[in-house]
Amino acid sequence: MEHEDRVKSIDFSSLRVSDIIDGMHKNAFNARRLAEAAKIFHKMVRNDYFIFLTLSGAMIPAGMRGIVAEMMRRGYISCLVTTGANIVHEIVEALGIGHIIGRENVDDIKLAEDNINRIYDVFVAQNAFEEVENFLAPIISSLEGDYSTPEFLREVGKKIDDRNSFLRIAWEKDIPIFCPTLHDSIAGLHLSIYRKKGFHIDFMRDINQMLDLCFQKIPLGVVIVGGGVPKNFTLQAMLLAEGFDSAIQITTDSPQWGGLSGATLSEAKSWCKLKSEAEEVTVYCDATLALPFIYAYLVEKSQ
Amino acid sequence: MEHEDRVKSIDFSSLRVSDIIDGMHKNAFNARRLAEAAKIFHKMVRNDYFIFLTLSGAMIPAGMRGIVAEMMRRGYISCLVTTGANIVHEIVEALGIGHIIGRENVDDIKLAEDNINRIYDVFVAQNAFEEVENFLAPIISSLEGDYSTPEFLREVGKKIDDRNSFLRIAWEKDIPIFCPTLHDSIAGLHLSIYRKKGFHIDFMRDINQMLDLCFQKIPLGVVIVGGGVPKNFTLQAMLLAEGFDSAIQITTDSPQWGGLSGATLSEAKSWCKLKSEAEEVTVYCDATLALPFIYAYLVEKSQ
Amino acid sequence: MEHEDRVKSIDFSSLRVSDIIDGMHKNAFNARRLAEAAKIFHKMVRNDYFIFLTLSGAMIPAGMRGIVAEMMRRGYISCLVTTGANIVHEIVEALGIGHIIGRENVDDIKLAEDNINRIYDVFVAQNAFEEVENFLAPIISSLEGDYSTPEFLREVGKKIDDRNSFLRIAWEKDIPIFCPTLHDSIAGLHLSIYRKKGFHIDFMRDINQMLDLCFQKIPLGVVIVGGGVPKNFTLQAMLLAEGFDSAIQITTDSPQWGGLSGATLSEAKSWCKLKSEAEEVTVYCDATLALPFIYAYLVEKSQ
């Protein structure tokens, strides 16, 4: 056995995040997985991959919007695929309403009486959604024809004042945001109410635009946070294209339940959604923990 | 302490599934949860609730289609909300192609070379999807105008010969099948390729039709298998209506990750998606285990 | 593809537990795992294996004692390895005090004030442990010399009146009960208080007695419920012997955390704790759900 093949404790003589994470390569379990994920992501960034971020779970209510925004600004991601809920909660933040630090052991019926909605340990006032409605209604009712979700979200982004909103930054920097479950959200309810005849959110158009991105003749990487439709929608486009060159995944799900959110990236290779030689790793961890440290790693490595 | 409040071992003098499950009321942890779920579901059936089944995860490749079909036949469910993947795999079954019993410890790159796709421990031949394409293409290209997914899937169901297909049974019995992520599947790719100009899958129409069902003045119940968009899409309609009267949930996810799939049904009460007095319980279990036993319970109790 | 290799829905024309479980062989995920586990366990029983049951987690407070007792009576298990907590809670049951059906969303500080202890959704009155103390103290203080835990628990079992207690049944039927964490329980506190000088629980003697069982020249099987010390203590004896011939495991833990409780039985083969050709399967499921159905399967198959 060579010494470099050995498990080694992290050397904490430097306390930099990137040094700690690099030290985790010689640890095991999910520490080693985190180190590999950070390294693969950094390689994508350094080598100018076109990088898709798929974002599921209540990441915006949980405070991850700053990271998404900064990753757009710094060029760490080239395209975002997320859920309707994350779009709605981003608007809640962008309008200055925000989310309340709550707790999970609470009387939900009392909360309901107080017009407070709960997302695990985050609260959001019910009237937040009225303000979202007031903001979205005129945008929706002004549109005609067929829109893909990236096209629609561009219309939304350019109406947002908040410079920290990733919807606005995406519009400024021409970064497409796909939301294949836009209708599966409060924004979907608003769309169903305020749209004029002749205005369609056309999700098949999303497919075509996603395919265009997947057919680009440049290295393509994907950063998967939390599974769900954003993961599947992004990977399935590769059934018609040549597969991702590189992929990382952060999930709290497990393979043995058989669902897609916990499926290994190796399984994705059997579908040719990843190239057979693609580097890939899954970190089994709450993304609210893994993502900030990976982000700090990328920033330090880019300095 | 009254004796009826005590934990008691199951009395196995009867080995009937329903007696075993009823015995679990006096156990703890997820045994007790299963007993409560079976009881609540049975109450919904006995009292003629309008019952939504939301079905996520690769339940059809895993062999659960017979249960879905029989629950429709027996009137245990009134409406199905499921994923694009489950629709596609139902068609794979209905066309007689089927899924192969595989295993999870396998060389995925070798599988890819052999044109075999893997879903944990199930294999599916890649050409299965060509047959799905051959089946769906003429249906898709024959349609014009706006269709909700229940309307589109009715067109599909009536073209299916297999009498065990829940798509066909739903058509026969006029049971709506919602598929808010139809585009997030191979069927979505086919839709984007074969649709004629002027044909839209209009998911906002799904919202309106779901709202109509949620506004019915009869008791409404929901059986949630596996979270995801089917869960959220069904529950969110209640933001505009009065909340479900009764709900059960089978999931392998956990509350502490903060996502919707693992969220408690109590949390749903803070959103008024369930009525405050609604009976509800979550069973933390792989649905391939819990669902067959709950189904057998319902059949025995209905005899 | 042969038809017998295909995923098939369960045929519910028979609702017998054993027929349902046999039908799960053609399903996937943990349904298939349950079917394999039941089949392997039944094979052990039918072929007169010497079968170790390792039992961790709060299985006795959860109502599983009847199954353990009956498995001893029916000869489904030859040896039990369990935790100190399960022994203490068995005595609580055997003394007629019992456990209370509680719930998990509760004010724990209020419970403490009411002298109620909580085990997830089970309550136990604090004075239960005083009665355990009154029962154990004279036994402990009457003993001299070195005792292995099976030897000590035989002394306990013969003092128990309750004919449904597995401690008593084990004594009657000469089934060894190992408790390598006896000191890690309230009984351990009692032992430290009431033992006379010269009385030792000698856990190294447990090792020797476990080794004797593992050196028997008959087929050896192991049924692992819930990991922990009972799992490891039983498997580690095989480092000196030739490995188990057959093994099943029911756990809610997952492999990717790296710990023993979630470790695959394949991993155990790298340690030669299982023979290389041993049949083995892990069911990822709460044992309060899986165990009763497996037990019913064995009973039906033995009729």
Add this chain to the structure above:
Amino acid sequence: MEHEDRVKSIDFSSLRVSDIIDGMHKNAFNARRLAEAAKIFHKMVRNDYFIFLTLSGAMIPAGMRGIVAEMMRRGYISCLVTTGANIVHEIVEALGIGHIIGRENVDDIKLAEDNINRIYDVFVAQNAFEEVENFLAPIISSLEGDYSTPEFLREVGKKIDDRNSFLRIAWEKDIPIFCPTLHDSIAGLHLSIYRKKGFHIDFMRDINQMLDLCFQKIPLGVVIVGGGVPKNFTLQAMLLAEGFDSAIQITTDSPQWGGLSGATLSEAKSWCKLKSEAEEVTVYCDATLALPFIYAYLVEKSQ
């Protein structure tokens, strides 16, 4: 709503670990839990609590030994309670044999043939345990009388040359190491083989020595990594004492399975194992990820 009650994105203008973690207080889910855990642990250190670290799971093979050693050196922990396996693997490291960086997708039967044992993605050569045997045998056979595990491990620690071994550091600094499952390990096998008549590892003596520590009239804190016997053994001592003043827990287990490893610290309050007013938090995370960042936090805050 006050602004300080709002969810806020982390301010990455400082990339220091402690600033990132402090920023997580305004996030949600396990990020917020990590921030609370780090803060509570730091408070224990700053206020000179007597701090127990309970350490379960294969933490030493996974590379966490450096952190344990340094926490002893820096006075962050006052007492260690761990498993037999972690003691054995610490000796493997201290003897310079070490663990090999492996992987989890591998042919375990082939590994067995090559005399390689697997711990998820870590390998250890089988002859490592022969060297442990050669090291331990003379120590064991030289001892007479009754030893608690802290007393026995002091004998081991003083024979270790490696200055980075926490067994040696504990001996140097007079930090007790409890190992209530010492017999549940390869060291247990060695003890059963090499001990002379009249030498006992007396675990009831461990109980008494643990009680002495729990009766100290100073603030008492506990840092729980991974549940298992170390968690229970440490908490149960408080059934006779007054409860911990402060507690944090890092676990990958979940409450809904009903077992102790996933039990909330609130549940522990119903048993009075924690004082009713004790600050406590559970971080649901692989400890190989959470522990290094918490350690770095403590070091930065102590500078």
